[in-house]
Amino acid sequence: MAVIELKNIVHTYRKGKKETEALRGVNLTFTEGCPAALLGPSGCGKTTLLNILSGLLKPTSGQVLFDGKDVTDLSTEERNIGMLFQFPVVYDSMNVFNNLAFPLRNRKVGPAEVKERVREVARLLDLAEVLGSFPRQLTPSQKQLLALGRGIVREDTAVILLDEPMTQIDVHQRWELRRELSKVQGSLNITMIYVTHDQYEALTFAEKVVIMKDGLVVQEGSPEELYGNPKTPFVGYFIGTPGMNILDCRLAKTGLDFKGFKKEITPELRAKIETYGPDFKLGIRPEFVHCGLVQQKGWFPLKVKVVEDRGEFKIVTLTSDAEELKSQVPSDLAAEEGGTVWVNFLEDKMKIYKDDRMIN
Amino acid sequence: MNGKETMGLRVENIVMSFERNVVLDGLTLDVPSMSFTTILAPTGSGKTTLLRIMAGIDKPTSGRVYYNDRDVTDVHIQERKISMVYQQFINYPSMTVYENIASPLRVSKEKLSQKEIDERVQNIAKLLKITHVLGHLPEELSGGEKQRTAIARALIKGSEFIFLDEPLANLDYKLREELRGELKTVFKGSTIVYATPEPIDALSMSSHVAYLSKGKVIQFGKVHDVYTKPRLREVGQYFNDPPMNMFDCSLSTEGGSARVVVTEELKLDFSKYKGVLREREYVMGIRPQDLSVVQNRVGMISFAASVEFTEIVGSSTTLHLIHRGNKMGIVIHQPEKQHKRGQEIRIFLDPGRVFLYGKRDGRLLIAQGQVVADAVPAS
Numbered sequence: 001m002a003v004i005e006l007k008n009i010v011h012t013y014r015k016g017k018k019e020t021e022a023l024r025g026v027n028l029t030f031t032e033g034c035p036a037a038l039l040g041p042s043g044c045g046k047t048t049l050l051n052i053l054s055g056l057l058k059p060t061s062g063q064v065l066f067d068g069k070d071v072t073d074l075s076t077e078e079r080n081i082g083m084l085f086q087f088p089v090v091y092d093s094m095n096v097f098n099n100l101a102f103p104l105r106n107r108k109v110g111p112a113e114v115k116e117r118v119r120e121v122a123r124l125l126d127l128a129e130v131l132g133s134f135p136r137q138l139t140p141s142q143k144q145l146l147a148l149g150r151g152i153v154r155e156d157t158a159v160i161l162l163d164e165p166m167t168q169i170d171v172h173q174r175w176e177l178r179r180e181l182s183k184v185q186g187s188l189n190i191t192m193i194y195v196t197h198d199q200y201e202a203l204t205f206a207e208k209v210v211i212m213k214d215g216l217v218v219q220e221g222s223p224e225e226l227y228g229n230p231k232t233p234f235v236g237y238f239i240g241t242p243g244m245n246i247l248d249c250r251l252a253k254t255g256l257d258f259k260g261f262k263k264e265i266t267p268e269l270r271a272k273i274e275t276y277g278p279d280f281k282l283g284i285r286p287e288f289v290h291c292g293l294v295q296q297k298g299w300f301p302l303k304v305k306v307v308e309d310r311g312e313f314k315i316v317t318l319t320s321d322a323e324e325l326k327s328q329v330p331s332d333l334a335a336e337e338g339g340t341v342w343v344n345f346l347e348d349k350m351k352i353y354k355d356d357r358m359i360n
Numbered sequence: 361m362n363g364k365e366t367m368g369l370r371v372e373n374i375v376m377s378f379e380r381n382v383v384l385d386g387l388t389l390d391v392p393s394m395s396f397t398t399i400l401a402p403t404g405s406g407k408t409t410l411l412r413i414m415a416g417i418d419k420p421t422s423g424r425v426y427y428n429d430r431d432v433t434d435v436h437i438q439e440r441k442i443s444m445v446y447q448q449f450i451n452y453p454s455m456t457v458y459e460n461i462a463s464p465l466r467v468s469k470e471k472l473s474q475k476e477i478d479e480r481v482q483n484i485a486k487l488l489k490i491t492h493v494l495g496h497l498p499e500e501l502s503g504g505e506k507q508r509t510a511i512a513r514a515l516i517k518g519s520e521f522i523f524l525d526e527p528l529a530n531l532d533y534k535l536r537e538e539l540r541g542e543l544k545t546v547f548k549g550s551t552i553v554y555a556t557p558e559p560i561d562a563l564s565m566s567s568h569v570a571y572l573s574k575g576k577v578i579q580f581g582k583v584h585d586v587y588t589k590p591r592l593r594e595v596g597q598y599f600n601d602p603p604m605n606m607f608d609c610s611l612s613t614e615g616g617s618a619r620v621v622v623t624e625e626l627k628l629d630f631s632k633y634k635g636v637l638r639e640r641e642y643v644m645g646i647r648p649q650d651l652s653v654v655q656n657r658v659g660m661i662s663f664a665a666s667v668e669f670t671e672i673v674g675s676s677t678t679l680h681l682i683h684r685g686n687k688m689g690i691v692i693h694q695p696e697k698q699h700k701r702g703q704e705i706r707i708f709l710d711p712g713r714v715f716l717y718g719k720r721d722g723r724l725l726i727a728q729g730q731v732v733a734d735a736v737p738a739s
Contacts, residue, residue, distance in 0.1 A: 199673075
């Protein structure tokens with residue numbers, strides 16, 4: 001098990017005359033046994049960072065340290081890493097038992113020890129019943145667990161890196177695989193770093209989430225912190241399903257003026273933001289945007305553009321014609337596309353941003 | 361032909377086999393005109409195969425395809441006036457976005473002036489929010505922009521039938537979210553057939569859903585109807601995220617009552633449904649969203665379960681639980697406290713929210729308090 005440090009990682013891809021800055025100075029520490037996620041949109045640099053961690057790529061500059069030891073120049077094999085990819089990497093011609101045994105036999109481990117260790121890992125991964133089966137007989141989820149098993153069967157594995165492992169897995173198997181991955185992580189207390197663009201996967205897996213954008217770390221913290229205290233509008237937008245609404249507004253005498261509607265604010269909030277004013281960005285999550293069919297004091301009217309049924313609730317896209325935002329409403333709210341609803345935001349759930357920084 | 365034409369798309373008794381592998385096994389489906397119909401099924405079930413047959417890219421081994429009552433099975437795809445969008449954002453690499461979108465109009469039989477073409481391209485680009493990249497080449501675009509371009513190209517023809525094969529599959533989570541809301545509005549005026557393994561696509565965007573299994577459509581209807589009455593266990597389980605909880609149970613008829621028993625603690629008095637309960641074994645389904653950690657209704661039954669895994673995403677928590685070997689999930693909105701692995705908690709279940717399925721045939725007998733009409737066995 002290892003403490004992993006990334007120091008001042010910079011990486012630039014060069015193709016002929018074309019240069020792409022993939023990582024622009026990343027500093028991160030992953031503590032032992034803490035499940036972590038690198039989360040961000042395509043092109044943010046998370047895959048490049050993963051490849052640097054695994055040894056597939058050498059950074060243009062910067063260091064990778066495992067337990068204080070500089071491994072920047074070491075190959076993947078020398079780093080004792082297990083990896084899970086989008087496509088399960090298993091040997092189709094070997095059964096489950098032999099797949100798991102392979103890394104041990106490679107190290108010349110004796111048959112009795114191999115048998116014991118394989119059985120133990122299979123039990124942990126709920127693969128004990130299928131030791132005699134071949135990969136083609138397994139579900140995609142089981143194949144990924146087998147790939148994971150091959151990584152953890154060697155007891156000197158320092159870290160498991162997961163590169164969007166759920167990509168080929170259907171919705172229902174993801175439900176099971178999330179549980180299995182968490183179980184393995186918890187039992188072995190192994191350092192696991194999960195790379196994804198899916199915020200749901202990141203938030204359910206990790207205790208430490210690192211959000212990246214354009215080659216830099218934007219915010220790192222627990223899922224709760226990132227959800228409740230997004231430091232920049234981007235983080236607010238990226239975390240949450242749907243993400244935070246980010247609205248342009250201006251401080252006026254009566255409150256905040258948005259594009260097409262107004263909202264009053266308390267003197268306390270005004271005092272906090274006045275000095276930075278008058279233009280701000282307001283972040284408010286759809287679940288804190290309240291909708292009703294009856295006018296109430298302080299509520300403002302908006303038109304319903306789209307209603308998305310999610311089964312137990314609905315996501316409504318509201319518009320003032322100049323601005324759009326989303327609201328999460330109970331499934332029995334009779335909001336019709338084209339109709340009008342009365343809307344309000346909870347003031348204590350509003351995040352005010354100025355120049356990409358949270359100020360309240 | 362009589363005056364009452366069946367508008368829409370019909371596939372009748374479609375069989376599609378590749379060598380010895382039968383992918384579609386006598387599939388019949390009527391897609392209503394102007395509907396947004398989702399073909400929902402796990403990966404590998406034959407959705408793409410079906411879509412390709414509907415569009416005319418492939419000919420079925422047997423069976424017929426009708427567009428508005430006209431048999432088009434032998435009509436070549438070029439003659440069919442349809443559009444298709446694929447997973448892999450397919451655009452002409454050497455043409456600008458503008459030219460990509462304009463291209464179907466340039467080869468169309470409608471002779472359009474440059475001005476008319478320009479107007480249509482600008483309108484579609486605005487609708488799909490890609491006006492700012494009209495002058496770019498596809499390789500310069502992000503994944504989302506590439507797919508929007510492909511969708512614009514499909515839309516501009518004004519085809520009556522548009523087929524989409526998991527168009528969001530290769531896009532980031534966030535982009536998928538954004539496009540879902542938009543796709544719902546951009547396709548008005550056409551009949552849409554959309555293939556996906558994601559229940560949320562069916563729920564968010566569609567008017568109708570067809571669930572595909574073992575080469576046939578096993579349930580088709582309006583989204584709300586299929587969601588509230590999933591007629592087969594497989595559909596009930598699949599058309600929910602997290603999957604609907606399913607428990608094997610048996611019927612106990614002691615003392616003239618009818619109890620459906622999962623375990624000693626988890627059992628329901630279904631005496632009022634005695635008439636339809638003729639078997640010994642059943643499967644009880646309850647949505648994770650319908651379980652609760654508080655007793656907020658009269659008549660709820662309760663049982664103890666231990667927490668295997670906690671998923672906290674924003675203001676809702678999903679717990680993976682286990683009760684006497686029965687695995688299940690529960691979704692709690694705005695939970696008051698944290699739950700730890702191994703913790704024992706009390707779970708409440710409202711019998712009025714339960715789906716009861718036959719064990720042998722998986723057929724829905726009782727749906728959230730209502731007996732399903734054709735569930736009453738002939739006596």
